[in-house]
Amino acid sequence: MTCLELNIRLDKGNFRLSLNEIMQAQGITVIWGESGSGKSLLLRSIAGYENVIGKIRLNDQTLLNDRQRINIKPFLRRIGYVDQNAQLFPHLTVKQNLNFAYKRAKASYKQQSYSFADVVAVLQLEPLLEQKPATLSGGERQRCVIAQSLLSYPRLLLMDEPLSALDSTIKVPIIEFLLKIPKTFSVPIFLVTHAYEELLKLADQVIVIAKGQSLGVYKLDEFCSNYAQSLVPAQQLGSLVRGEQINCSEYGLSKLSCGSQTLYIPATQNNKKHLEVIIYAKDVSISLSKPEQSSILNLLEARIERIIDYSNSSKLLQLSIGQQSLLSLITLKSFHELNLSLGQKIFAQVKTISFIR
Amino acid sequence: MDFLTIDWQPIYLSLKLAFVSTLVLLIIGTPIAWKLSQTDGWLKHFVSTIVALPLVLPPTVIGFYLLILMSPNGWLGQFTQALGLGSLLFSFSGLVIGSVIYSLPFVVQPLQNAFETLGNKPLETAYSLGAKPIDTFFSIVAPMCRRSFITAAVLGFAHTLGEFGVILMIGGSVPGETRVASIAIYEQVEMLNYADAHKLALIIILISIVLILISYRFGYQKMMVKPNH
Numbered sequence: 001m002t003c004l005e006l007n008i009r010l011d012k013g014n015f016r017l018s019l020n021e022i023m024q025a026q027g028i029t030v031i032w033g034e035s036g037s038g039k040s041l042l043l044r045s046i047a048g049y050e051n052v053i054g055k056i057r058l059n060d061q062t063l064l065n066d067r068q069r070i071n072i073k074p075f076l077r078r079i080g081y082v083d084q085n086a087q088l089f090p091h092l093t094v095k096q097n098l099n100f101a102y103k104r105a106k107a108s109y110k111q112q113s114y115s116f117a118d119v120v121a122v123l124q125l126e127p128l129l130e131q132k133p134a135t136l137s138g139g140e141r142q143r144c145v146i147a148q149s150l151l152s153y154p155r156l157l158l159m160d161e162p163l164s165a166l167d168s169t170i171k172v173p174i175i176e177f178l179l180k181i182p183k184t185f186s187v188p189i190f191l192v193t194h195a196y197e198e199l200l201k202l203a204d205q206v207i208v209i210a211k212g213q214s215l216g217v218y219k220l221d222e223f224c225s226n227y228a229q230s231l232v233p234a235q236q237l238g239s240l241v242r243g244e245q246i247n248c249s250e251y252g253l254s255k256l257s258c259g260s261q262t263l264y265i266p267a268t269q270n271n272k273k274h275l276e277v278i279i280y281a282k283d284v285s286i287s288l289s290k291p292e293q294s295s296i297l298n299l300l301e302a303r304i305e306r307i308i309d310y311s312n313s314s315k316l317l318q319l320s321i322g323q324q325s326l327l328s329l330i331t332l333k334s335f336h337e338l339n340l341s342l343g344q345k346i347f348a349q350v351k352t353i354s355f356i357r
Numbered sequence: 358m359d360f361l362t363i364d365w366q367p368i369y370l371s372l373k374l375a376f377v378s379t380l381v382l383l384i385i386g387t388p389i390a391w392k393l394s395q396t397d398g399w400l401k402h403f404v405s406t407i408v409a410l411p412l413v414l415p416p417t418v419i420g421f422y423l424l425i426l427m428s429p430n431g432w433l434g435q436f437t438q439a440l441g442l443g444s445l446l447f448s449f450s451g452l453v454i455g456s457v458i459y460s461l462p463f464v465v466q467p468l469q470n471a472f473e474t475l476g477n478k479p480l481e482t483a484y485s486l487g488a489k490p491i492d493t494f495f496s497i498v499a500p501m502c503r504r505s506f507i508t509a510a511v512l513g514f515a516h517t518l519g520e521f522g523v524i525l526m527i528g529g530s531v532p533g534e535t536r537v538a539s540i541a542i543y544e545q546v547e548m549l550n551y552a553d554a555h556k557l558a559l560i561i562i563l564i565s566i567v568l569i570l571i572s573y574r575f576g577y578q579k580m581m582v583k584p585n586h
Binding site: 048049073074075076078079081083086087090100101104105148149 | 477481483484485488489492496500501
């Protein structure tokens with residue numbers, strides 16, 4: 001477990017980044033916020049590229065403490081940094097690029113963890129090693145850049161919108177690679193994105209930034225179901241449901257067993273046992289009786305746990321389905337017509353399962 | 358052949374002066390260009406101005422002040438005498454100092470442009486991969502800017518070859534020591550010895566053409582980044 005302690009301030013023109021947060025970095029931490037909120041500046045501050053004042057600690061090492069005049073130089077921080085148009089060094093081949101990082105890393109780091117060959121294998125770079133960067137496609141180059149960064153044996157990998165410069169077809173495989181990295185190489189990732197779908201696919205936790213300030217660190221399920229602070233717009237409000245995949249592929253569907261209930265989900269390529277799905281609140285509707293003859297497959301017995309006045313035309317219902325909970329966003333009109341009340345048993349109809357991870 | 362009966366010494370001396378000066382220029386011009394590319398604000402513009410001055414000043418002005426500095430009463434003259442080196446005036450070493458000042462902008466400006474065009478990104482990448490600044494300079498910046506180094510070297514060399522006013526002021530015309538081609542041509546013309554002046558001038562023209570050709574052929578920065586397909 002990597003612990004990152006930030007208490008920093010950075011003034012750039014009229015903009016001020018001011019952050020005080022202690023984060024347990026494990027897996028992928030997504031830095032989320034509108035453009036101009038200071039996400040990239042935060043990453044650059046951690047990397048040591050900006051003139052920040054305050055304190056930064058990574059595990060038990062102080063990277064920055066202006067009072068004690070400590071400011072570890074970027075090249076001594078052991079923090080990887082990949083930005084959106086990351087380039088390899090154009091005068092070196094892919095292999096030389098990887099070696100640039102590898103031969104500068106201490107032997108002791110190399111022995112403790114993965115090898116050069118491991119990284120090449122996981123990121124499937126073998127056929128590219130002798131090529132020059134100019135001949136690579138966008139996706140290939142991004143894989144090489146990630147590999148290069150991993151071979152410097154970073155304690156933390158910072159990525160500034162690593163997917164934004166890629167075509168949507170290339171994004172999917174790169175996302176798969178990104179998901180593998182924290183587990184395979186035990187390197188936690190901090191990743192900036194402003195695409196909600198990428199966040200849902202990648203994030204284990206989310207740090208929300210607005211106007212240069214932190215609105216807190218949330219687990220993914222806390223984040224996407226966070227109605228109280230309206231961190232996400234109504235359309236994107238959702239719940240994360242965990243379950244075990246049961247192998248059955250009838251009609252191109254799989255089953256997900258969540259406690260006492262079962263969800264049908266589109267068949268997945270991966271054979272992971274534990275899956276998480278994200279169901280948008282707008283995709284969950286309520287029925288008082290069990291609907292017969294409906295095209296909607298996913299019908300869950302649920303109980304109304306909480307009723308939230310979401311806006312002047314809608315209510316948000318927090319439903320309990322076994323041990324887990326599900327959000328449903330319905331209109332105020334439906335709410336009154338169905339005469340819903342707390343503790344009532346109802347059927348939740350799930351129109352779409354939006355994300356499987 | 359009649360053509361080869363000329364005195365080659367001024368040509369040889371000019372080339373030697375240009376070569377030594379270029380070497381010194383690269384050694385001191387590179388860090389100046391680097392520092393200028395990395396700083397901003399008043400200091401940058403002040404230093405840039407000083408470096409660019411030889412572009413606009415009459416060579417005689419530079420030569421005049423150098424003459425005063427290097428004279429036995431000038432502080433540079435006193436300094437070299439205290440070191441037991443004697444006077445720099447009318448010596449090859451003095452010419453090298455003059456040439457370096459005179460040609461400095463021709464070396465600093467292409468390098469500074471190249472470093473600024475390169476931007477901070479490759480540096481930040483190299484740092485994040487654990488490369489220290491000096492290491493980064495030699496393994497990333499220098500190879501990525503190699504064409505500009507060629508341009509800078511050729512321009513510095515060619516410009517020193519064409520130097521006249523500064524040398525006239527501080528070097529005079531000591532055969533084998535300060536009598537470079539440009540001075541020799543001037544003297545031949547003064548003595549109405551046009552045939553020898555022609556020969557020397559022609560050789561200088563040829564050398565210059567070759568140099569500028571080299572700079573155009575190898576010196577321009579080819580776009581190294583191809584667009585994604």
